[in-house]
Amino acid sequence: MKTVLLTGGSRGIGKAVKDLFLSRGFNVLAPSREEMNLSDHSSIARYTASIPQGVEVLVNCAGINELAGLEEVTDEKIQKMISVNLLAQVQLIQWASKFMKKKSYGRIVNFSSIWSEFSKPRRVLYSVAKAAVNGLTTAAAVELAPHNILVNAVAPGFVNTEMTSANNTPEQIRQITDNLPMRRLAEPKEIAELVYFLASEQNSFMTGQTLFIDGGFSCI
Template sequence: MNGRTALVTGASRGIGSAIAQRFAELGARVLAPSRAELDLADDDSVDGYLADLQGPVDILVNNAGVNSLGAAAEASDEEIAETLHVNLVSPMRLARAVAPVMAARGYGRILNVSSIWAVVAKPRRFAYAASKAGLNGMTRTLAVEVASAGVLVNAIAPGFVDTELTRANNTRAELAAIVSGIPLGRLAQPAEIAELAAFLCSSRNSFVTGQVIVADGGYTCL
């Protein structure tokens, strides 16, 4: 990643923080805007951030996400709108802005952090699952649009990662039950997701595009 500029959203903590750290170790210049600098719930903030960007972005990681749990009947208009905006609309708007610049320069990597809940069901993930399924669709379509220009677009679908999000959405007892259902017998560490992100976003990845790579310790194999 030497000489590459990488924009990683949601890098204040969790998976995004680990990705930003790993990319920096691999030589990238990492842009890791705080929510005050780039608020994905706010189109004006996204537009302002893009307008102020200094130089081209070679790697975009759409990592930031929200997951406020709720069944269909409980979901408010505001929760649906915020989840879809932060998790899907803003990642699409960021990708739309940077992909043509990457294509014109003949190199780019875009990675969307999706979720296993895009393809397998779990109650109370009504808006979240829809947002991540949309991200998977966007990944595939964009990948085939920009492939010939040397831009590779993929997604990672983590299972359970040991982050604040996971701890906020599951009680200790629920986490113990979850771990017992993961063939590897534990949650993922953010650094393990970052390692996969690093490969997919590096020049070593030269032929994987349009894919949603599941990293769940075997959870969805059962």
């Protein structure tokens, strides 16, 4: 049985990923924030030290999106966004890939966003962090490919989760869906299905890609 370490499994997209992997026979490790706080390097080190056998799959799903305009940006705010959205992913990839190399097998899925390539006002912190995830994905894919470790990122558009309702008013969500080719938000399970493909043995050759799953947002 393959083991997946999943961050952000408590709710939203991560919860859907957790349920899907469990239903398809994976052993899922989905630590809560109390067990592994992603903004704390030593908390991540402590939790991963409790998994001596490593994992075959890593899904870096957790993320935060703090809104700020350019003039509101501070080093502290950038540091906070980068620590959860990027540095935790880096630390977990470093840890997981050590075991994956020994097994000559691994699948890593990072979470990016449409806002890694597109943006709108007050998304500077998020765009900076998620664009860096795309770079991390490409670079890690190149280094790890000789070990049969495939690294990809999913970049969702608008998904029906707390993150979307916290950062957009109902009126804004109505405008967003009116303008989307698919005319609706994605459900978390739809994102989970793509994560599952990338993390499964079915994916045997795709690596280094950031896949936009956005209902056509990036096409218009």
